[in-house]
Amino acid sequence: MFKKLHDDGAERVTVTIDGREARVPAGETVAAAALIHGLQPFRTSAVSGAPRAPYCMMGVCFDCLVEIDGTPNRQACQVRVAEGMAIRRQDGAGETAP
Amino acid sequence: MTARHELAVIGAGPAGLAAAATAAELGLKVALFDDQPAPGGQIYRGVERTPLADPAVLGDDYRRGADLAEAFRASGAAYHPSCGVWLLTPERELGLLDNGQARFVTAGRVIIAGGAMERPVPFPGWTLPGVMTAGAGQILLKSAGMVPGKGVVLAGTGPLLLLLAAQYLRAGVQIAALLDMTPPSNALRALPHLPAALSAFGTLAKGLALKREIHRAGVRVVKGVTSLRALGEARLEAVAYEAGGREQRLDSELLLVHFGVIPESNTTRSLGIRHLWDSRQLCWRPVADAWGNTGAEGFAVAGDGAGIGGALAAEYAGRLAALEAARALGRIDAAERDRSAAPVRAALAKERRVRPFLDVLFQPAPELISQLADDTVVCRCEEVTAGQIREAVGQGCTGPNQLKSFTRCGMGPCQGRQCGTTVSQLIGHTLGRPVEEIGAYRIRPPLKPIGLTQLAALDGEGEAAA
Ligand SMILES: Cc1cc2nc3c(=O)[nH]c(=O)nc-3n(C[C@H](O)[C@H](O)[C@H](O)COP(=O)(O)OP(=O)(O)OC[C@H]3O[C@@H](n4cnc5c(N)ncnc54)[C@H](O)[C@@H]3O)c2cc1C
Ligand code: FES
Numbered sequence: 001m002f003k004k005l006h007d008d009g010a011e012r013v014t015v016t017i018d019g020r021e022a023r024v025p026a027g028e029t030v031a032a033a034a035l036i037h038g039l040q041p042f043r044t045s046a047v048s049g050a051p052r053a054p055y056c057m058m059g060v061c062f063d064c065l066v067e068i069d070g071t072p073n074r075q076a077c078q079v080r081v082a083e084g085m086a087i088r089r090q091d092g093a094g095e096t097a098p
Numbered sequence: 099m100t101a102r103h104e105l106a107v108i109g110a111g112p113a114g115l116a117a118a119a120t121a122a123e124l125g126l127k128v129a130l131f132d133d134q135p136a137p138g139g140q141i142y143r144g145v146e147r148t149p150l151a152d153p154a155v156l157g158d159d160y161r162r163g164a165d166l167a168e169a170f171r172a173s174g175a176a177y178h179p180s181c182g183v184w185l186l187t188p189e190r191e192l193g194l195l196d197n198g199q200a201r202f203v204t205a206g207r208v209i210i211a212g213g214a215m216e217r218p219v220p221f222p223g224w225t226l227p228g229v230m231t232a233g234a235g236q237i238l239l240k241s242a243g244m245v246p247g248k249g250v251v252l253a254g255t256g257p258l259l260l261l262l263a264a265q266y267l268r269a270g271v272q273i274a275a276l277l278d279m280t281p282p283s284n285a286l287r288a289l290p291h292l293p294a295a296l297s298a299f300g301t302l303a304k305g306l307a308l309k310r311e312i313h314r315a316g317v318r319v320v321k322g323v324t325s326l327r328a329l330g331e332a333r334l335e336a337v338a339y340e341a342g343g344r345e346q347r348l349d350s351e352l353l354l355v356h357f358g359v360i361p362e363s364n365t366t367r368s369l370g371i372r373h374l375w376d377s378r379q380l381c382w383r384p385v386a387d388a389w390g391n392t393g394a395e396g397f398a399v400a401g402d403g404a405g406i407g408g409a410l411a412a413e414y415a416g417r418l419a420a421l422e423a424a425r426a427l428g429r430i431d432a433a434e435r436d437r438s439a440a441p442v443r444a445a446l447a448k449e450r451r452v453r454p455f456l457d458v459l460f461q462p463a464p465e466l467i468s469q470l471a472d473d474t475v476v477c478r479c480e481e482v483t484a485g486q487i488r489e490a491v492g493q494g495c496t497g498p499n500q501l502k503s504f505t506r507c508g509m510g511p512c513q514g515r516q517c518g519t520t521v522s523q524l525i526g527h528t529l530g531r532p533v534e535e536i537g538a539y540r541i542r543p544p545l546k547p548i549g550l551t552q553l554a555a556l557d558g559e560g561e562a563a564a
Pocket of ligand 2: 056077078
């Protein structure tokens, strides 16, 4: 869906996206990184289980919710990647087992 | 102890940057909070460190932002990036999520410069992955150097749609089609506003230049588009629409839509500030005086969050709000405030003269809301359809807050940001009453999601544990 215009030479960090390792520019949002690395969809909706992915990229639609380091319902477009971060697709409302 | 600031500014777009710098230069102790990691707001996002090899892609206006950011950095105002405001109390207590840590501060005065968001317009398939807003595409370009892979379709109306098309072309992106949904009758309706708009000749000339740029590049521009639909199962596969009385279809994996921008009013609404329905801009905006003062004591608004005026108007309004803050806090008297404000006010007035023309020229078709198909999802979070809303109204529901108990519409994580404007309009249309009378959702904090663990990190004094 998206590609990088060019390699910006930025420093990289290693994250996992649904278990797969990816080297992504430090400082980038989780949503940008996951879009480039093909996370599709980001989540399924809480009511009907429909596939969803980022819509607004500015924090107002909440369709980019993913699980980050075990915590569900994180806004991927508002969170920056960090070394070792585990990013996962979220199912439904994202309640985790206690 | 909870930190106390003389002036708190929320937002580091042109309005907030100008407000904070002006106030700091007048000697106020200013703290600016912004949820982005770097200054710039929407228009100047990433302006200090763009990932683009060739920033000229973004256009000349983008450079003005670099000057603003530099003046702000030099002003002495304290800057708190990656710091979202999730709570505002009438006592001017601010709940912050500062790099993931919850903490509180208080302020003598607050300038809210939170900006705008794109107008959410529901259409069949708008929740499919692969359907995004033009603003989202632009954010990916500005902050991550990302562009559509192939065959992107742009659809909707408004200057930002044309700007994005031009920015993509400069970056070498191939645009499959630009579906212009501007009602053809708008031009005639906007005409009476043209003479006033001519005083802001530069803005109009830039708009025409964008159109020429798109035309010269040979982009397929389809005019008079209606009935936009996004088709696909797991993701977008095709875009369908009507034009010239014919049904059309384009295969595509990315559709970027835009229908103008509206104030992001959840922040101002959470304070109980009165909002009025702007029937030309078709959105709610907070009621404020010429300095930005609102009905909430000590709270002013500036920039697009107070009503859409564009980046320059935002900058000027930020300066005016800062001058008023300096007066209210005893740094300057009213005479000095007025003297300093005069040239700014003149520039603002000039900038605003172009708005009525632009507002009407790019007004989205009323049918987008009034003729919404019954099975189209309006509330993305709770998946409530236009039909369910009409049905609730038929059963006696008269307003957005009642609608919540009828349908759960507006009760999901986005807190009504995506459906609020549509819901007010749709209920108004169904009942045949003005939107102003229908009202809007009441907004309660937290304004941004805040986890229990983050709250638990607060100690008794209200300061984040180290
Ligand atoms: C997605 C998008 C893209 C746009 N692109 C352009 C463009 O390219 N050119 C153009 O002329 N106009 C553009 N606009 C229009 C834009 O509204 C104005 O041009 C201009 O940016 C308005 O300035 P502002 O200072 O009022 O708000 P903004 O520039 O929007 O700045 C507001 C800032 O406040 C922050 N904020 C909001 N709420 C909070 C909170 N609760 N806590 C902490 N921080 C908060 C936001 O993250 C943002 O950084 C765009 C609008 C949108 C929505
Ligand atoms: S994409 Fe809309 S909130 Fe993240």
